[in-house]
Amino acid sequence: MRRHAVLWIALAVASVALSAAAAFETRANRLQAIKTVGIVSAIGEEMSLTQAGLTALGNTGQSASISAWGLDEMIVQQATKLLSGRFRVQPVSYRRAAFAAIRDSAVAPVNLLRSDPFKELVRSDVAPQGLDAYIVITRARSKLGSGRDVEGIGLVQYRTLLADYGLIHALYEVRVIDGKSFDVIEKRAAAPLDNTGTMRLAGPSGPVDETFDGPASGERLRTAIVDLVTRSLPVTLSDMHLMESQ
Amino acid sequence: MKQFDEAALDRAASAQQSLLSAFLAALGAITAIPQSASAQTAFTLPAPPFDLPMLPSPSGNWTVMVGIGGEYTPDFVGSKNGKFRPIPIFSIRRAGSIDQFRGPRDSASIALLDVGYFRAGPAFKYVSSRKSDKYSELTGLGDVKAAYELGGFVEYYPVDWLRLRSELRQGVGGHTGTVADVSADVIVPLIQRLTISAGPRFTWKSTKATAPYFGVDATQALASGLPMYDARGGAHSVGFGSQISYRINPQWEVHAYVEYERLLGDAAGSPLVKLRGSSNQTTIGLGASYSFDFRIR
Numbered sequence: 001m002r003r004h005a006v007l008w009i010a011l012a013v014a015s016v017a018l019s020a021a022a023a024f025e026t027r028a029n030r031l032q033a034i035k036t037v038g039i040v041s042a043i044g045e046e047m048s049l050t051q052a053g054l055t056a057l058g059n060t061g062q063s064a065s066i067s068a069w070g071l072d073e074m075i076v077q078q079a080t081k082l083l084s085g086r087f088r089v090q091p092v093s094y095r096r097a098a099f100a101a102i103r104d105s106a107v108a109p110v111n112l113l114r115s116d117p118f119k120e121l122v123r124s125d126v127a128p129q130g131l132d133a134y135i136v137i138t139r140a141r142s143k144l145g146s147g148r149d150v151e152g153i154g155l156v157q158y159r160t161l162l163a164d165y166g167l168i169h170a171l172y173e174v175r176v177i178d179g180k181s182f183d184v185i186e187k188r189a190a191a192p193l194d195n196t197g198t199m200r201l202a203g204p205s206g207p208v209d210e211t212f213d214g215p216a217s218g219e220r221l222r223t224a225i226v227d228l229v230t231r232s233l234p235v236t237l238s239d240m241h242l243m244e245s246q
Numbered sequence: 247m248k249q250f251d252e253a254a255l256d257r258a259a260s261a262q263q264s265l266l267s268a269f270l271a272a273l274g275a276i277t278a279i280p281q282s283a284s285a286q287t288a289f290t291l292p293a294p295p296f297d298l299p300m301l302p303s304p305s306g307n308w309t310v311m312v313g314i315g316g317e318y319t320p321d322f323v324g325s326k327n328g329k330f331r332p333i334p335i336f337s338i339r340r341a342g343s344i345d346q347f348r349g350p351r352d353s354a355s356i357a358l359l360d361v362g363y364f365r366a367g368p369a370f371k372y373v374s375s376r377k378s379d380k381y382s383e384l385t386g387l388g389d390v391k392a393a394y395e396l397g398g399f400v401e402y403y404p405v406d407w408l409r410l411r412s413e414l415r416q417g418v419g420g421h422t423g424t425v426a427d428v429s430a431d432v433i434v435p436l437i438q439r440l441t442i443s444a445g446p447r448f449t450w451k452s453t454k455a456t457a458p459y460f461g462v463d464a465t466q467a468l469a470s471g472l473p474m475y476d477a478r479g480g481a482h483s484v485g486f487g488s489q490i491s492y493r494i495n496p497q498w499e500v501h502a503y504v505e506y507e508r509l510l511g512d513a514a515g516s517p518l519v520k521l522r523g524s525s526n527q528t529t530i531g532l533g534a535s536y537s538f539d540f541r542i543r
């Protein structure tokens with residue numbers, strides 16, 4: 001009896017291992033088969049302004065338009081440069097606002113069970129169709145402290161009893177969507193550039209210092225955000241096995 | 247108000263520009279923060295030979311936290327004596343994932359619903375068995391098996407620094423009653439690295455959750471020498487908890503906490519508590535942890 005049980009367990013373990021190996025083959029093969037890609041970026045139209053920590057009751061986040069910064073164009077350019085070694089990158093047109101408007105459901109299981117909302121948008125909104133895959137870069141979300149979420153591009157003022165701290169963030173995630181079936185082949189949120197700060201976010205972020213105050217602070221802010229994206233994008237694409245490790 | 251180069255911003259959104267200007271001016275009070283060290287990982291592992299279906303690829307940076315803690319806690323609920331026990335600390339998570347605020351009395355829980363200031367989901371608590379031969383005060387009272395409490399929690403942050411939490415759990419095993427916990431925590435970051443929190447706690451338990459631990463039936467009365475006692479449910483305890491955590495540097499963190507609980511109602515009135523124990527229950531804990539990153543190709 002015990003021998004039968006052991007045999008069944010061994011069989012189950014072998015089945016799981018084989019299925020997993022098959023799944024890996026599928027993902028790896030699908031990435032290998034991609035020759036032409038189009039890049040969609042929709043993270044840089046707005047910057048959130050958040051006060052966190054010891055804040056007053058009713059304090060809500062606000063936002064400012066940064067569309068003049070041309071962040072999405074810069075991201076497409078940089079991703080094109082990074083991916084050109086491996087793929088033929090073709091320019092695509094899309095409604096940026098439609099991609100920027102999509103949000104994850106607050107109910108976690110819904111996100112697991114429902115079809116990825118970007119699949120349908122790529123199918124209906126991106127031209128030209130027919131490329132092997134589409135690289136879609138959109139806003140990601142992170143916890144800040146305990147009871148607050150931040151997402152996308154933003155500036156945070158974190159208040160403590162004895163001091164205030166500033167933080168900028170560029171939180172984004174990258175999807176590889178199959179150009180024929182529109183399945184999500186791979187999805188990855190950009191990781192923090194370092195894990196050494198004491199105020200942590202689950203994505204690229206950096207401290208704000210006093211150089212962000214005064215004349216030309218907007219340009220400095222833009223430069224700092226661009227730097228976060230420029231340094232994190234190669235790492236993220238490399239983690240997704242879309243390019244060679246840096 | 248200090249100057250801000252607005253030309254770089256979208257000129258069409260002047261109201262939003264002034265908002266950003268004001269925000270940046272407010273940040274003028276921020277002191278310069280030294281640039282943190284560049285990303286350093288302890289080691290790099292090769293990519294696994296296969297991925298599991300439905301799960302994201304493990305490639306990327308991960309943070310491991312290891313440490314050791316200790317907790318001085320009553321021998322059993324209602325005991326006047328306590329013991330110190332070591333608690334290992336271990337966690338592994340994607341680099342940058344945030345540790346949510348957690349109280350020492352919180353059950354293990356998963357936030358299936360998370361809208362930032364409001365979280366809810368299933369909760370689970372393990373209540374260890376109570377062996378009568380382990381402590382002299384329990385002689386003759388018989389064993390109570392380990393209980394598994396399953397239920398849910400809701401958590402609400404009216405502001406970033408105040409957490410209100412409630413749990414409702416149903417026991418199976420050692421007790422088959424219902425338990426409700428309510429707590430509030432004021433979370434005050436003194437500086438970026440040092441946070442203190444404190445707040446009141448209240449617990450309600452049904453009769454089926456109270457009787458196995460505080461009731462004394464005829465057989466137990468004969469064997470233990472305690473008077474018979476019919477323990478009923480109701481307000482079980484009220485208390486106060488506080489914790490402090492200090493991040494010495496990005497790798498090392500130390501924490502300490504104290505939880506005081508005063509038993510109420512039939513729990514406090516039980517002869518086990520009145521004659522052989524105490525209705526004052528104090529738990530003290532401390533620990534230190536070290537975090538490091540590693541990378542999976």
